[in-house]
Amino acid sequence: MIDLPPDLAPVPEVLAKGLGEVASLFDAHLRSDLLPVADLVAHVERYRGKMLRPALALLCGLASSEQRPALALSRAHYTIAATCEMVHMATLVHDDVLDEAEVRRRGRTINALQGNEAAVMLGDYLIAGAFHLCSLLDDPRPARTIGSVSMAMCAGELLQLSNRENLSLDLGTYLEILERKTGALIGAACELGALASGAPVTTADALRRYGLLLGVAFQVQDDLLDLLGDERTVGKSVGRDAGKGKITLPMILALREAPPDARIAIIAAYDAARAEPTGDAPRRLAALLDECSAVEHSRAFAAGHVDRALTELNALKPGPAREALRLLGRAVINRAF
Amino acid sequence: MIDLPPDLAPVPEVLAKGLGEVASLFDAHLRSDLLPVADLVAHVERYRGKMLRPALALLCGLASSEQRPALALSRAHYTIAATCEMVHMATLVHDDVLDEAEVRRRGRTINALQGNEAAVMLGDYLIAGAFHLCSLLDDPRPARTIGSVSMAMCAGELLQLSNRENLSLDLGTYLEILERKTGALIGAACELGALASGAPVTTADALRRYGLLLGVAFQVQDDLLDLLGDERTVGKSVGRDAGKGKITLPMILALREAPPDARIAIIAAYDAARAEPTGDAPRRLAALLDECSAVEHSRAFAAGHVDRALTELNALKPGPAREALRLLGRAVINRAF
Numbered sequence: 001m002i003d004l005p006p007d008l009a010p011v012p013e014v015l016a017k018g019l020g021e022v023a024s025l026f027d028a029h030l031r032s033d034l035l036p037v038a039d040l041v042a043h044v045e046r047y048r049g050k051m052l053r054p055a056l057a058l059l060c061g062l063a064s065s066e067q068r069p070a071l072a073l074s075r076a077h078y079t080i081a082a083t084c085e086m087v088h089m090a091t092l093v094h095d096d097v098l099d100e101a102e103v104r105r106r107g108r109t110i111n112a113l114q115g116n117e118a119a120v121m122l123g124d125y126l127i128a129g130a131f132h133l134c135s136l137l138d139d140p141r142p143a144r145t146i147g148s149v150s151m152a153m154c155a156g157e158l159l160q161l162s163n164r165e166n167l168s169l170d171l172g173t174y175l176e177i178l179e180r181k182t183g184a185l186i187g188a189a190c191e192l193g194a195l196a197s198g199a200p201v202t203t204a205d206a207l208r209r210y211g212l213l214l215g216v217a218f219q220v221q222d223d224l225l226d227l228l229g230d231e232r233t234v235g236k237s238v239g240r241d242a243g244k245g246k247i248t249l250p251m252i253l254a255l256r257e258a259p260p261d262a263r264i265a266i267i268a269a270y271d272a273a274r275a276e277p278t279g280d281a282p283r284r285l286a287a288l289l290d291e292c293s294a295v296e297h298s299r300a301f302a303a304g305h306v307d308r309a310l311t312e313l314n315a316l317k318p319g320p321a322r323e324a325l326r327l328l329g330r331a332v333i334n335r336a337f
Numbered sequence: 338m339i340d341l342p343p344d345l346a347p348v349p350e351v352l353a354k355g356l357g358e359v360a361s362l363f364d365a366h367l368r369s370d371l372l373p374v375a376d377l378v379a380h381v382e383r384y385r386g387k388m389l390r391p392a393l394a395l396l397c398g399l400a401s402s403e404q405r406p407a408l409a410l411s412r413a414h415y416t417i418a419a420t421c422e423m424v425h426m427a428t429l430v431h432d433d434v435l436d437e438a439e440v441r442r443r444g445r446t447i448n449a450l451q452g453n454e455a456a457v458m459l460g461d462y463l464i465a466g467a468f469h470l471c472s473l474l475d476d477p478r479p480a481r482t483i484g485s486v487s488m489a490m491c492a493g494e495l496l497q498l499s500n501r502e503n504l505s506l507d508l509g510t511y512l513e514i515l516e517r518k519t520g521a522l523i524g525a526a527c528e529l530g531a532l533a534s535g536a537p538v539t540t541a542d543a544l545r546r547y548g549l550l551l552g553v554a555f556q557v558q559d560d561l562l563d564l565l566g567d568e569r570t571v572g573k574s575v576g577r578d579a580g581k582g583k584i585t586l587p588m589i590l591a592l593r594e595a596p597p598d599a600r601i602a603i604i605a606a607y608d609a610a611r612a613e614p615t616g617d618a619p620r621r622l623a624a625l626l627d628e629c630s631a632v633e634h635s636r637a638f639a640a641g642h643v644d645r646a647l648t649e650l651n652a653l654k655p656g657p658a659r660e661a662l663r664l665l666g667r668a669v670i671n672r673a674f
Binding site for chain 1: 369371372373374377431434453454455457458459460461462464465466469470472473477480481483484485487488490491492494496497498499502572
């Protein structure tokens with residue numbers, strides 16, 4: 001997600017090599033003797049993106065280790081990193097079920113039924129693969145944490161789903177959705193990476209909080225990019241949140257802070273974007289949210305979470321790995337994709 | 338699934354009490370402080386049916402134990418039984434995604450999109466719950482087995498999916514689908530139930546094979562009920578397999594054994610049932626498959642698997658729990674629901 005500066009050597013190199021190990025382990029664990037399974041798994045590669053969770057697991061492992069960087073990472077770190085990425089990938093694949101459903105609503109796919117089922121099953125295969133992978137570790141803690149975090153993620157998604165089109169969604173519930181849906185897994189990646197280096201529980205806990213706070217900031221930035229981003233830069237279609245009835249932070253803050261007249265205009269723009277997500281309506285909504293400072297306040301909210309996250313890094317000894325975690329934390333909200 | 342005769346006392350009573358413990362553990366583990374999650378979990382209860390997997394896990398635990406029946410079952414047995422039922426339930430919920438898609442194709446649901454997503458997420462919540470539950474055990478083997486079996490189940494489903502409408506599907510591939518999709522989890526329930534009683538690996542292996550063979554027979558019987566069963570007795574809609582393009586054993590045997598003329602008629606009837614699954618076509622297909630003895634041969638195939646399964650029970654010492662496993666084995670193919 002970021003290019004670490006060369007003065008953090010040897011961390012950038014160790015990280016790059018480690019991420020290569022994670023990718024190999026990921027692929028090897030999902031390999032199947034059945035052709036249709038192997039074919040689908042090959043498609044999963046197109047989802048592989050920022051590798052944020054593996055990078056955090058490895059960097060937290062490096063930063064918590066008593067060893068020198070070149071010797072600090074073990075198979076346990078790669079296993080934890082690959083497990084977290086597999087869980088994340090499963091959520092992306094299952095999100096596709098929704099996307100395919102949308103395409104189907106416009107009647108485009110010929111074999112939508114089979115496509116839908118394959119996406120559900122492939123996602124399940126990834127979840128099962130993730131649990132199986134981390135169950136192979138000697139330490140039982142990763143399997144327990146990943147199991148409990150996965151339950152929290154689903155609960156967060158269901159909470160979000162039940163608040164679709166709920167214009168009264170309050171900040172507390174919104175934050176709870178983000179912490180469960182996005183923060184919990186990123187927190188686990190950091191915590192488990194540290195534990196695999198033999199870090200004390202207090203350090204692992206601080207890094208879990210770092211990851212949790214960063215995850216919330218990451219998701220707010222994602223929502224801002226959906227609202228304001230340029231499709232070609234973001235790399236996926238934008239303006240989808242309003243179309244899906246998803247209420248995100250700028251909307252919550254706007255409805256809370258804007259004067260009555262502006263609120264009416266915002267709700268009308270939201271309704272229009274909901275009804276016609278492919279037209280100009282999402283852009284009009286974005287402009288209104290920007291005008292009433294809701295976008296600016298959302299950015300400040302994300303930045304505040306990053307600041308709090310970076311404070312947790314004080315639990316670590318100073319060094320290039322801690323500095324890399326600091327830079328990665330800032331990058332989460334300074335990204336345009 | 339069966340009423341065990343009173344002369345097997347105290348096994349029927351111990352089993353009934355044990356299944357009560359499993360149900361409590363199941364509910365407690367899925368409990369959520371979030372209302373939308375709790376609501377959906379409550380709906381899952383309507384899926385709870387035969388409790389075949391928990392019953393097998395507990396009976397294998399009883400049959401392998403050195404303790405007397407009233408003291409033989411522990412929290413480990415209940416955990417394994419609840420885990421297997423949760424994985425099974427997750428597959429049922431994810432099957433619903435397909436069913437809801439069908440209903441949507443006929444344009445009936447208003448909020449089909451949200452329904453679809455909730456089913457995917459609820460299934461994921463159940464899978465995560467299952468893994469988390471068994472990761473809490475001291476013994477790491479259940480988590481590893483459940484992880485690997487879950488991967489096999491998804492692979493089996495994907496293999497079946499890729500063979501939709503494949504009229505050249507051979508018996509070997511069909512059997513592989515059934516072993517992975519249905520047999521593997523039932524085998525794991527039996528194996529892990531025995532291991533939780535401290536059974537030697539050879540006994541646990543024999544019971545795994547018992548469960549695997551029984552699972553295949555169970556699935557063949559399920560397919561026969563879909564073809565021939567009475568909707569009111571079966572308790573779910575019948576004739577759906579052909580409509581979904583699923584090629585099952587009677588069809589495979591008929592295409593292999595029937596003379597050319599009959600084959601042409603069977604393929605025509607299959608095409609008609611595929612195109613119009615709600616009309617008379619599935620009944621006509623069933624009649625043709627019955628005429629050419631494919632139904633009879635399918636029953637013999639299932640019965641042969643049950644016979645082989647029961648042979649594996651010789652690994653156990655004689656007694657009422659072993660006798661209960663024998664009766665349950667026979668019941669798998671002598672059921673009308």
